[in-house]
Amino acid sequence: MQKKKLFWRKLANHIFRFFSLLAVLLATTAMLVIVTHVIRAGSKALSLNFFLNPSKPYGMPDSGIANALLGSIMITLGAALLATPPAICAGICLSEFRDRPKITAALRFSANVMMGMPSVLVGLFVYTLIVVPSGHFSGLAGSVALAIIMFPVVMRTTEDMLDMVPYALREASLAIGMTRTHTTLRIVCRSARKGLITGILLALARVSGETAPLLFTALFADSWPKDYFSGPTPNMPVLITEYSTNSPFAAMHQAGWGAALVITVLVLTLNIGTRIMFREKRHAT
Amino acid sequence: MPLKLEAKNLNFFYGNEQVLFNNNLPVEEKKITAVIGPSGCGKSTFLRVCNRIFELYRNQRAEGELLLDGVNVLLPEVDVLELRRNVGMIFQKPTPFPMSVFDNVAYPLKLHFKLSRRETFDRVEQALRGASLWDEVKDKLKTSGLALSGGQQQRLCIARAIAAEPEVLLMDEPTSALDPLATSKIEELMVELKKRFTIMVVTHNMQQAARISDATAFFYKGVIVEHGTTTKIFTNPANRKTEEYITGRFG
Numbered sequence: 001m002q003k004k005k006l007f008w009r010k011l012a013n014h015i016f017r018f019f020s021l022l023a024v025l026l027a028t029t030a031m032l033v034i035v036t037h038v039i040r041a042g043s044k045a046l047s048l049n050f051f052l053n054p055s056k057p058y059g060m061p062d063s064g065i066a067n068a069l070l071g072s073i074m075i076t077l078g079a080a081l082l083a084t085p086p087a088i089c090a091g092i093c094l095s096e097f098r099d100r101p102k103i104t105a106a107l108r109f110s111a112n113v114m115m116g117m118p119s120v121l122v123g124l125f126v127y128t129l130i131v132v133p134s135g136h137f138s139g140l141a142g143s144v145a146l147a148i149i150m151f152p153v154v155m156r157t158t159e160d161m162l163d164m165v166p167y168a169l170r171e172a173s174l175a176i177g178m179t180r181t182h183t184t185l186r187i188v189c190r191s192a193r194k195g196l197i198t199g200i201l202l203a204l205a206r207v208s209g210e211t212a213p214l215l216f217t218a219l220f221a222d223s224w225p226k227d228y229f230s231g232p233t234p235n236m237p238v239l240i241t242e243y244s245t246n247s248p249f250a251a252m253h254q255a256g257w258g259a260a261l262v263i264t265v266l267v268l269t270l271n272i273g274t275r276i277m278f279r280e281k282r283h284a285t
Numbered sequence: 286m287p288l289k290l291e292a293k294n295l296n297f298f299y300g301n302e303q304v305l306f307n308n309n310l311p312v313e314e315k316k317i318t319a320v321i322g323p324s325g326c327g328k329s330t331f332l333r334v335c336n337r338i339f340e341l342y343r344n345q346r347a348e349g350e351l352l353l354d355g356v357n358v359l360l361p362e363v364d365v366l367e368l369r370r371n372v373g374m375i376f377q378k379p380t381p382f383p384m385s386v387f388d389n390v391a392y393p394l395k396l397h398f399k400l401s402r403r404e405t406f407d408r409v410e411q412a413l414r415g416a417s418l419w420d421e422v423k424d425k426l427k428t429s430g431l432a433l434s435g436g437q438q439q440r441l442c443i444a445r446a447i448a449a450e451p452e453v454l455l456m457d458e459p460t461s462a463l464d465p466l467a468t469s470k471i472e473e474l475m476v477e478l479k480k481r482f483t484i485m486v487v488t489h490n491m492q493q494a495a496r497i498s499d500a501t502a503f504f505y506k507g508v509i510v511e512h513g514t515t516t517k518i519f520t521n522p523a524n525r526k527t528e529e530y531i532t533g534r535f536g
Contacts, residue, residue, distance in 0.1 A: 099342065099343040099344075166378075168376050168377075168378055169380050169382070171380075172374075172376060172380035173382070175338055175446075176369060176370070176393040176446065176449055177366045177397060177449065179366065187383070190384070
């Protein structure tokens with residue numbers, strides 16, 4: 001009887017382990033297949049001209065991605081500039097005003113709602129809020145849309161990072177006669193600064209591939225991104241969408257794959273680089 | 286003997302739960318007063334009332350009087366930042382700030398005094414010497430305070446506390462996270478420091494209390510059961526509970 005019970009329990013254990021491993025295998029294979037396919041299809045498009053020339057209208061030779069790359073950098077950096085200061089402040093509020101549950105609960109709830117919001121909705125929202133009243137698409141509108149997506153992500157990582165700072169450090173700082181503001185900015189944020197930077201960079205990597213919000217806001221242009229404030233601004237995600245879905249030309253399909261490869265490599269580099277550079281060094285205590 | 290600190294009918298609450306009951310305790314100037322008692326009896330809480338650090342938590346509240354040089358510091362009109370400059374605190378775990386050894390000590394100086402660079406440097410050196418740390422760190426003032434050993438970190442915190450030139454030092458189990466060698470260094474340092482400061486130390490180590498303190502207060506369930514000179518408490522306690530605790534029968 002006892003032995004039989006053990007047999008079933010061991011069997012269940014094996015079955016569960018099998019499915020866990022299968023799930024791991026599935027997840028990693030999917031990742032590998034995508035990456036290898038992007039590399040294979042995209043590498044054919046790569047050339048010096050591809051990186052140096054701006055994109056050109058359908059069918060013209062020597063088209064490149066330089067303008068889209070520059071535009072994407074402007075739009076995402078603009079988003080970071082818009083989102084980071086308020087997101088860090090909100091994160092500080094969540095972490096340091098723990099004794100005011102009503103404020104933090106409201107903030108946390110709205111952040112959760114925002115995080116679950118489909119990015120296409122954010123695009124539509126910014127479209128009606130900025131693009132329609134102003135009468136034109138713009139890179140800035142794109143930045144605003146991406147900033148809205150970044151905000152809750154940066155806010156929550158800020159909160160987590162500040163929570164990891166031991167309470168004793170706050171008390172020690174207050175105990176030598178520092179004010180709470182001083183303590184928060186000079187001691188707590190300083191202790192957590194690596195984590196804060198990591199959070200910002202990872203959020204940046206996360207939004208740099210967002211497409212839907214940019215379709216409604218920055219749109220695209222075959223020109224250099226000189227109209228960041230006042231007109232359609234080229235960017236990578238929309239370039240990829242346009243080239244791979246709206247064009248009949250094989251060369252453009254290939255350029256789309258090339259652009260996909262470039263953005264994949266950039267995002268992976270940013271992501272992995274951040275993790276390696278800001279990995280917490282443990283101090284002996 | 287002049288009194289530096291005196292608790293009069295001090296009560297303390299966590300929300301609705303009372304944890305200190307009518308505490309009365311005179312603390313003499315430039316002496317070491319040991320606060321002993323089993324875990325959870327209110328020793329640390331008592332210390333945390335002395336610099337009002339408990340006010341960080343909204344549901345905590347003190348009633349009664351705590352006199353520092355005859356002034357009740359629990360009154361709202363007493364400036365809490367000035368109080369904390371006067372009453373330094375050392376915690377159980379060393380709490381160096383995430384900055385260089387020098388900046389750790391210079392920080393309270395910049396906060397409380399207007400000093401030239403030269404004066405700041407001199408005061409930092411003084412404080413580090415006062416904490417018996419100068420010889421070990423004088424060549425690495427620019428390295429992170431977090432890179433020091435545990436014992437050194439604790440002495441760095443002591444240096445930081447005395448740099449602000451307080452009159453009272455509160456120490457909450459300052460050696461319980463340290464090895465015996467680092468502990469004996471801190472104990473020697475405390476005996477040296479009492480020439481300049483009034484020290485209250487919470488400790489679970491009976492030998493430590495007996496070795497270094499001049500007066501002892503025994504807390505039990507939020508009540509100060511007995512207080513007096515350390516010699517009296519350790520050789521001839523008046524209360525049975527005190528005797529049982531110091532002889533190790535409970536706690």
